[in-house]
Amino acid sequence: MLSTNNPNIYTVSRLNSEVRLLLENEMGVIWLVGEISNFSAPVSGHWYFTLKDSRAQVKCAMFRGNNRRVNFRPENGKQVLVKARLSLYEPRGDYQLIADSMQPEGDGQLQQQFDALKMKLAAEGLFSQQSKLPIPEHPKTVGVITSKTGAALHDVLDVLKRRDPSLNVIIYPTMVQGEEASLSIAQAIGRANDRQECDVLIVGRGGGSLEDLWCFNNEIVARTVAASQIPIISAVGHEVDVTICDFVADLRAPTPSAAAELVSQDQSHKASQVLNLVAALKRAMSGQLSKQHQTFVHLQHKLDKAHPQYRLERQAQRLDDYQSRIEQAMRHYFNAQTKHLIQSGHQLHMASPKRRIDIQSQKVSHLSDKLNNLAKRTLLEKQHQLAMQMEKLDTVSPLSTLKRGYSITHKSDGSVVVDSTVVKQGDTLTTRLSSGEITSTVIDSKPL
Template sequence: MICIILPLISILTSPELVLSSSSLFGSQASSPNQNIYTVSRLNSEVRLLLENEMGIVWLVGEISNFSAPVSGHWYLTLKDSRAQVKCAMFKGNNRRVSFKPANGQQVIVKARLSLYEPRGDYQLIIDSMQPEGDGLLQQEFEKLKMSLAAEGLFAQNLKFPLPPHPKCVGVITSKTGAALYDILDVLKRRDPSLPVVIYPTLVQGENAAIDIAQAIGRANTRQECDVLIVGRGGGSLEDLWCFNHEIVARTIAASQIPIISAVGHEVDVTIADYVADVRAPTPSAAAELVSNDSSHKRDTLRNLTHRLQSTFRHYLAQRKHLWLHTTNQLNRLHPKHQLQRQSQRLDEYEYQLSAAIQKRLSQENQHLSTLAHRLSLRSPVNKLDVQQHQLNQSTQRLRVAMDKVLTFKQHQFSVMVEKLDMVSPLATLKRGYSITQDHKGKVISQAEQVYVGESIITTLESGTIEATVTKVSK
């Protein structure tokens, strides 16, 4: 699609446009000045061509440069390995997106081509967005549904009525699934005598569609039952995908036995539901449709209601298609697109204002830093630092002087200790002399001071001697 649009833009922006504008926008005679385009007029005309000629497109790609400003709009780029395109999704549409987009995510979008006139940027305006897997399945679902509807496979006149009193019911589902047990429980409760034939089959996975078609064919060959229930329990779109295969749809349409489609829950709708003779909202409801009890009239009414719902669904699908077609035409002329473009321009101005504010703040911060530096040069803190340095030097000199005085005093003390040691009685003891004291500690210097039998103590250089006087010589 991009390759188609770019040549169109190149033609519109070529010099020949000035000479041929009358053929593009009217054949009436006009003055030469009217054929000269302004840039604004050129971008406006190109935007109208893009929006009116291309209409709605589907696009798959990887998200990058995702942005969500306070306005609520989304801006992003969709890219693949070789190209990229700018996109905008306005808040009126992105509110319906069920997931949070992220850079690197693969998505499929429904969008219309446009041009952002102020910059001349080619862009997409996104209406809806889905993850790639679910989106592709949904798109494939819609494509097959429209194709089969066009062939008439959903036509009500091709559907068989259910037998009012079935003689045997066939169930085509998984033999281990909860759906089978729900069907059997309902049939046992409502009509225990009703025979049931089970045709086990896969209901999920790659080979499930072929397996289901073969089971329907086998039931038609055997002709054991006069009604068939085909279905399974609930699940995701991918889990139920085997009931959206064309082979299953055509096999159901070709069945000579009436078929009730009972796939998933009430909200789950598959191609099999459209083709089947009757669509039941759940497997249990299908079992109630084929069984009779005291509320037979109520069941008949329910059956008619389901048939009416199926017909109404088909009618709504046709009307929805017509509505979408009409809506797309109206959207191209809707004033909201002008508002969206103005809103996008407002976001652009917001970005510019934010950048200007940031630049001004940066300049003011730089000026403030210069003033702070000049103030610091004149601050009394610097003088205090100098005085503190001088104080530290004086303190250091005082400590050095004190150390010198202390060293000198220590030297004097050592000299005096040596002199004192020279006259100390301890020095005399070192030379072999001793000191003798009586038991009272009095020094004995004469023999008359002691008597025989008295205890005396003699102090030597190392240790003392205690003795008893045995003789005194005068």
């Protein structure tokens, strides 16, 4: 017979605990798209639901602190995009997701694809400044790749005519919106390179929504722009619009009109150099910020795993589970007793002599008293168990720390201030007390 002290023999509790830690540590944060079903929102404020597709499903929990940031009401049958971390609900051994954020599928899917392609191409070096071709200072022929009926072409031609009427312009008409637009743009760039009749190419269109500009975020367009032997200026949308084409191109112009000004300048070639340097600086800053953001996300994930909120969330889910089981047990018990009373009443009705009726009435009264006493005793026991669980939960709650006179200070972005060097003069801080909050402005900060 094997000893239970053998470290190779697991208890169920130990197995579930180690599997939970393995899932949380190895998988980290994931994005998941699916359809909501079995949505439940108990009085605790937490959400419980299932995400499913045509072949599989997974249970999910979203705790009150996170679901307050969701700006729509989840409904069964709704497709959503969820950011979550993998976990395990130890008491039942259920594998589940703990959701941190949720948004309708259509709103987040394009941005998710944009970020993924951006990271992929950046890792391959397609955004590197070393791979950029110089824009000629005095081009003789300019190629314009855009829609032949769009306002962007009209704006470009107007600027070129006003600034340098002698400049040759070759138009390569293409679609700039729709499913076939990406291939059409890539083919137009390919034709210009085959003919080698231009000194520089302007690729772009007027402004629009993210969906309207999506053809310029296509991998085919990005790789075609990167492979072009003719320098390319990306001029997509308005100044606030950013596409993958902007990152890959040799230079990004904020608008099609601005691109036309860049290639048609006479005495303003120094301004072009400044713009090139600014664009290079922006790309370098973007790369550095992206790298720092990845480091921050990694450190934030490690910090989150050590946060008391994790334990509070697990305890909160366990408390909701206990409450649900208590309510279900009470319903079953009362239903059984009610059925028994009905059967006793029927038997009493069938025995018509008054003496038997009186005896049965006394029995019914006794059973009723016994039922009430048992119900009260059961309810008191369950309330006592619930109070003990709540007391255990309260011992690890940050609110207990606040009641002892401590406080938690947050910056305006929600991050916790643990070091005076992360704030500067003029920052607005919110200090959480045991009762209420204080909003203050930093006058000075000094490290210890």
